[in-house]
Amino acid sequence: MAEREAFVDQIVQDLRVSGHRVTPQRVAIIREFVGRADHPSAEAIHQRVVAEFPMIAISTVYSTIRLLVEMGVAAEVSPGFTGARFDPNTSNHCHVVCTHCGSIADVPAGPELPTAEACAETLGSGFRVERLTLDIHGVCARCAAGGSDAPD
Amino acid sequence: MAEREAFVDQIVQDLRVSGHRVTPQRVAIIREFVGRADHPSAEAIHQRVVAEFPMIAISTVYSTIRLLVEMGVAAEVSPGFTGARFDPNTSNHCHVVCTHCGSIADVPAGPELPTAEACAETLGSGFRVERLTLDIHGVCARCAAGGSDAPD
DNA sequence: CTCGTTGCAAATCATTTGCAATGGA
DNA sequence: TCCATTGCAAATGATTTGCAACGAG
Numbered sequence: 001m002a003e004r005e006a007f008v009d010q011i012v013q014d015l016r017v018s019g020h021r022v023t024p025q026r027v028a029i030i031r032e033f034v035g036r037a038d039h040p041s042a043e044a045i046h047q048r049v050v051a052e053f054p055m056i057a058i059s060t061v062y063s064t065i066r067l068l069v070e071m072g073v074a075a076e077v078s079p080g081f082t083g084a085r086f087d088p089n090t091s092n093h094c095h096v097v098c099t100h101c102g103s104i105a106d107v108p109a110g111p112e113l114p115t116a117e118a119c120a121e122t123l124g125s126g127f128r129v130e131r132l133t134l135d136i137h138g139v140c141a142r143c144a145a146g147g148s149d150a151p152d
Numbered sequence: 153m154a155e156r157e158a159f160v161d162q163i164v165q166d167l168r169v170s171g172h173r174v175t176p177q178r179v180a181i182i183r184e185f186v187g188r189a190d191h192p193s194a195e196a197i198h199q200r201v202v203a204e205f206p207m208i209a210i211s212t213v214y215s216t217i218r219l220l221v222e223m224g225v226a227a228e229v230s231p232g233f234t235g236a237r238f239d240p241n242t243s244n245h246c247h248v249v250c251t252h253c254g255s256i257a258d259v260p261a262g263p264e265l266p267t268a269e270a271c272a273e274t275l276g277s278g279f280r281v282e283r284l285t286l287d288i289h290g291v292c293a294r295c296a297a298g299g300s301d302a303p304d
Numbered sequence: 305c306t307c308g309t310t311g312c313a314a315a316t317c318a319t320t321t322g323c324a325a326t327g328g329a
Numbered sequence: 330t331c332c333a334t335t336g337c338a339a340a341t342g343a344t345t346t347g348c349a350a351c352g353a354g
Binding site: 034035045073084134 | 185186187188189190191192193194195197217220221224225226227228229230231233235236237238239240241242247248250251256258259265266268271274275278279280281282283284285286287288289290291292293296
């Protein structure tokens with residue numbers, strides 16, 4: 001797909017423009033990552049790139065992914081968490097998650113939200129829907145004001 | 153709040169009924185956990201309970217939380233993940249996440265989903281909304297059929 | 305030539321597991 | 330009494346960090 005190559009070139013350009021260096025390892029990671037339909041872990045990306053660069057370190061993969069996320073061409077699937085968090089409230093509601101300090105606040109689920117039943121219907125019979133979570137990710141007031149880390 | 157004590161008693165009853173033992177440590181964890189409005193980590197719960205049981209182990213907290221999740225009185229905030237997963241698709245879409253094998257599939261975001269702009273409006277000026285994620289958690293067809301672990 | 309990047313190993317967290325001792329039912 | 334549960338320490342897995350060597354600009 002020439003489409004993908006163009007995208008890779010675009011990202012490489014962006015790297016250069018923003019003052020970052022274009023190394024063969026980075027290009028290999030970008031090439032393996034963009035245009036995919038799946039959601040790989042750092043480990044999975046590393047395993048793919050190892051075929052081309054047997055010496056590449058997992059820490060290089062982590063730093064490159066971080067770069068891609070900062071550039072806006074990649075996203076973390078569930079950003080804002082370090083470790084598991086547990087919720088005593090099992091009713092249907094949304095979370096407002098601060099990607100800086102990890103604080104989580106509740107927002108009652110509005111009626112405009114799809115129900116688990118509606119999703120089950122949309123998805124068909126293959127997948128058994130158990131829960132629906134709408135998370136709003138961003139930066140809370142305290143972090144935006146430069147506040148130091150303070151948990152939920 | 154007598155409300156909470158009643159809830160604690162209810163859970164304790166459920167424990168007994170399902171053949172689990174009611175230990176002082178478990179009661180303390182349940183008491184610290186239920187009725188809260190926040191979303192503590194295992195570490196946070198442990199720190200609270202240590203005041204009452206200085207010898208309690210973090211592994212006990214983990215196993216008790218797992219029990220509460222199985223009983224349906226607690227929920228993991230972002231269930232189904234082990235480690236970070238990254239998404240090359242930064243457009244607005246939903247994820248179907250299998251809580252068994254961790255596989256993630258994409259579903260295009262329907263028009264019935266609230267937009268980031270609408271959420272920002274609802275939340276007011278304190279929080280800077282960056283991204284909205286709707287995740288559908290459940291069990292995929294392969295896992296429901298007893299299939300072994302296979303990634304995305 | 306310079307300084308951002310890499311590779312590596314060790315450090316740091318989060319979570320799980322194995323096992324002997326304990327104490328609810 | 331008996332076995333689920335506890336505490337502890339060690340194992341595991343994910344991610345970060347410190348630092349010397351390297352190499353893109």
